[in-house]
Amino acid sequence: MKVLITGHTGFIGTHLKGFFDQNAISYSLSTDRYPVCKDNLDDICTVLHLAGMAHNKASTKNDFYEVNASYPFELAQRAKNKGVKKFIYLSSVNVYAQIDNFPISESNHVSPDTDYSKSKLLAEQHLNTLVSEEFQVIVLRCPLVYGKGAPANFARLMDLTKKLPITPFGCATSKRSYISAGNLCSAILSCVNSKVPISGLYNVTDACDLSTQKLVQLMKQSISKKYVDVPIPVSLIHRLAGMFGVSRLADTLYRPFMIDSSRFQRDFKWHPMETPEQAMYKLWSDQ
Numbered sequence: 001m002k003v004l005i006t007g008h009t010g011f012i013g014t015h016l017k018g019f020f021d022q023n024a025i026s027y028s029l030s031t032d033r034y035p036v037c038k039d040n041l042d043d044i045c046t047v048l049h050l051a052g053m054a055h056n057k058a059s060t061k062n063d064f065y066e067v068n069a070s071y072p073f074e075l076a077q078r079a080k081n082k083g084v085k086k087f088i089y090l091s092s093v094n095v096y097a098q099i100d101n102f103p104i105s106e107s108n109h110v111s112p113d114t115d116y117s118k119s120k121l122l123a124e125q126h127l128n129t130l131v132s133e134e135f136q137v138i139v140l141r142c143p144l145v146y147g148k149g150a151p152a153n154f155a156r157l158m159d160l161t162k163k164l165p166i167t168p169f170g171c172a173t174s175k176r177s178y179i180s181a182g183n184l185c186s187a188i189l190s191c192v193n194s195k196v197p198i199s200g201l202y203n204v205t206d207a208c209d210l211s212t213q214k215l216v217q218l219m220k221q222s223i224s225k226k227y228v229d230v231p232i233p234v235s236l237i238h239r240l241a242g243m244f245g246v247s248r249l250a251d252t253l254y255r256p257f258m259i260d261s262s263r264f265q266r267d268f269k270w271h272p273m274e275t276p277e278q279a280m281y282k283l284w285s286d287q
Contacts, residue, residue, distance in 0.1 A: 003192055004044045006030040006075070007051030011149050012090070012181060016050070019185035025192065041082040046192050048088045049075060053116070054152070061115040068119035073126040076137065086136045087127065088191050093143045093177070093203060093259050095121045103177075103260040106141075106201050124201060131199045138191050139201045140184075143259055144252075147181030148283055153252060158283060161219040161227075169253070170231030172212035176252075177205040177259035180279035183272045190270040202264040206272050206279075212253045215276075222280040 003020070007013045008029045020027050030039050030051070041047070053067040076087045094117035095110045112118045127137045146154050160167065179187075187204045210218075213229060220227050234254050241250035265271060 002043050003027040003046045003048055004030055005048050011151055013050050015181040016185050041079055041084055044084050046086040047079045047084055050090050064115045064119040069123040072123050076127055076130050080130055080135045088138045089127055091120045091124055091139050091141045093141045102256055102258040105260040106203055106263055136197055136199045141203045142179055143177040143205055145179055145181055145184055161216055166228045167216055168230050168232045169213045169216050170229040171234050172254050174256035175209040175211050176257045177209050179205050180274060182274050182279055186273040187270055190268040194268055198267055203259045203261045204264050205259050205261040206276055207261055208276055209258050210276060218277055218280045223284055
């Protein structure tokens with residue numbers, strides 16, 4: 001039972017290769033880049049599609065739709081025609097962007113508000129048309145994935161946490177859902193190993209929501225660093241963020257965004273393999 005992994009050079013792909021090696025999972029690595037789709041699928045049982053265009057990488061909005069929607073659909077079509085049994089697609093909880101009724105489950109209405117999240121939703125819709133008794137499609141909607149080597153905002157938060165003795169998150173008490181790289185790898189393995197012919201959309205998280213204040217606290221504790229967390233009023237933070245054009249960043253730090261992943265846990269008999277505290281101690285290894 002071999003798995004083909006696309007996007008294996010990225011943050012999640014790097015963690016997944018190590019995790020599969022530890023668990024003796026046979027896999028091959030895609031060498032294709034969009035629009036090429038010529039990987040040998042003859043001995044592949046499952047395609048795991050991690051490749052995608054991140055928020056800040058696209059030159060034009062069409063890049064999002066071509067890479068995040070068109071390419072996985074074409075690959076899934078080819079996989080189905082070649083007799084591959086299972087296609088796993090990594091999507092995003094950002095498809096729920098404008099929802100304020102928490103926790104958010106898979107039954108909630110979707111309302112993506114960026115080209116990135118819209119392209120992810122379009123891919124989900126296209127892939128759903130391929131589902132059959134012989135071809136399973138499992139879509140995993142992930143929140144922010146954290147771990148060693150995490151990019152973008154999480155990397156900046158790590159750097160801030162490591163360097164500064166004073167942080168401005170004393171009032172950042174609204175909880176948000178996250179998933180560690182280790183827990184995501186474990187969840188993906190549950191999908192790969194499942195003998196039950198399941199297709200569908202699934203939220204997948206740590207099942208332990210954290211505020212930014214708590215997240216920073218865990219980071220500081222993991223490196224035994226003392227600090228002061230200044231309680232700056234949230235209303236002031238949002239006003240300043242609006243003035244400097246970083247309102248979306250402020251939202252990711254101060255607004256609640258809690259996701260219900262109980263359906264995935266039930267259907268795949270999965271439980272997170274590590275707590276956020278355990279995952280945080282891995283962030284600084286070999287640094």
